[in-house]
Amino acid sequence: MTTESSSTPDVPESQSARHKMFRAILHRDTTPLAVLFAAAIVGTITGFVGVAFVHGVEAIRSWRGENLNSMVLSGWTLYLACFFVSAALAAVGYWLVKRFAPEAGGSGIPEIEGALEELRPVRWWRVIPVKFFGGMGTLGAGMVLGREGPIIQMGGNIGRMVCDLLKIKKNDAGHSLLAAGSAAGLTAAFNAPFAGILLILEEMRPQFRFTEISIKAVLVSVIMAAVVYRLLNGDRPVLDVGITGDAALDALWIYLIVGLIFGAVGVLFNKLVFTFQDIYLRIHRNRVSRFVLIGALLGGCCGVGTLYFSEAVGGGDGLIPHIMLGGFSLELLLIIFLLRMLTTVLCFSSGAPGGILAPVLAVGCVLGTALGLTASHLFPAYQLDVATFAVAGMGALFAASIRAPLTGILLVVEMTSNFQLILPLIVTCLGATLVAQLLGGQPIYSFILARTLAREAKKKAAPQEG
Numbered sequence: 001m002t003t004e005s006s007s008t009p010d011v012p013e014s015q016s017a018r019h020k021m022f023r024a025i026l027h028r029d030t031t032p033l034a035v036l037f038a039a040a041i042v043g044t045i046t047g048f049v050g051v052a053f054v055h056g057v058e059a060i061r062s063w064r065g066e067n068l069n070s071m072v073l074s075g076w077t078l079y080l081a082c083f084f085v086s087a088a089l090a091a092v093g094y095w096l097v098k099r100f101a102p103e104a105g106g107s108g109i110p111e112i113e114g115a116l117e118e119l120r121p122v123r124w125w126r127v128i129p130v131k132f133f134g135g136m137g138t139l140g141a142g143m144v145l146g147r148e149g150p151i152i153q154m155g156g157n158i159g160r161m162v163c164d165l166l167k168i169k170k171n172d173a174g175h176s177l178l179a180a181g182s183a184a185g186l187t188a189a190f191n192a193p194f195a196g197i198l199l200i201l202e203e204m205r206p207q208f209r210f211t212e213i214s215i216k217a218v219l220v221s222v223i224m225a226a227v228v229y230r231l232l233n234g235d236r237p238v239l240d241v242g243i244t245g246d247a248a249l250d251a252l253w254i255y256l257i258v259g260l261i262f263g264a265v266g267v268l269f270n271k272l273v274f275t276f277q278d279i280y281l282r283i284h285r286n287r288v289s290r291f292v293l294i295g296a297l298l299g300g301c302c303g304v305g306t307l308y309f310s311e312a313v314g315g316g317d318g319l320i321p322h323i324m325l326g327g328f329s330l331e332l333l334l335i336i337f338l339l340r341m342l343t344t345v346l347c348f349s350s351g352a353p354g355g356i357l358a359p360v361l362a363v364g365c366v367l368g369t370a371l372g373l374t375a376s377h378l379f380p381a382y383q384l385d386v387a388t389f390a391v392a393g394m395g396a397l398f399a400a401s402i403r404a405p406l407t408g409i410l411l412v413v414e415m416t417s418n419f420q421l422i423l424p425l426i427v428t429c430l431g432a433t434l435v436a437q438l439l440g441g442q443p444i445y446s447f448i449l450a451r452t453l454a455r456e457a458k459k460k461a462a463p464q465e466g
Contacts, residue, residue, distance in 0.1 A: 093133075108153025109355075124164075146189075172213070262428070277448075295352060392425055
């Protein structure tokens, strides 16, 4: 009897506790769950869009290669055909940008950074199609541009699109999904999920709002983009260069010196980009006809370059494995380095819809190979593997130019699957970053955004002054 009497009062208390729990579940704020669900959709769509974009670019390049070669055409007709086909492809990209979405020009990453700070517009209904088809035109023409810029910007805009279509009202939801889509974009471009996450946490650190839900949204989006990429393309690294040798501990000082050299090169590279951006602005003066004409000339020259000296043009994803196979003399490597520096600056500074990361990695690979070849001759006792310097050079120039060393290290490791080179990469990227800072170099994306905002402010102030 005592036991029964003592247990009966517990029944209504347990029922009351369960009722409170169910009421709490029913009335809780479900917005975070909606954001994570939306992030999964963003990552999935970005994965498909990114893979489709890359395949579209490759299809155009393959068509050009099959129909514009010495087996089909000969003599001056071949060069004219290459010039005008590539010029037409590039002109389409430049015209779409200037006519419909000027913010789709260039890499797109500075625009994402500006949008995260609510300083730049996010017109996804314009940017996504313009960046997709415009980027296919410029990259398909053989211009020295990367796939990652268009895919990252499209991914960020897909994030805002999903937020708008699902009508998620939470204030930070648009911000979180914009960042999540950008991270998914880098993942879909290079099969590099860790680098996609670090792009947000390191490169976009000043603009990104660190909250529990925003970080989870980035992780969910990156996972879905990686799953889509690997389902469609397999799990092979983007740069199939094989596994290189390791770097001996007593030779790490050589990698540090290489990093110091890359720090100076990165500062010079960024200054050239900023200088040529100003030169192009003075030439075309924001006139559509001049802007498109410049793009057509650049595209046509790159098209001819694919016949005459293909190492100097193109995004660089095909050049890097070729360089790392060896067989290039030091003189030829230096020539390729100088030419690719020039063509990268000329193409990217013009405002073409395309990225700069892949061309930077290619330039870093070429110079790193040249420095590695020099070091192997100077210090034969270390038995240096030149290919390790090619990988280290990619990360070093990324660190010096973009000023995001952790992202550069993981990006290069994921793209090449050479995880054993993390230590020499850290040493090289550290040296590059330190020198770039000491020389007063500006991070390329942040400085481009600042220049864009300054031009917009000047444009708005001009009518008032008048």
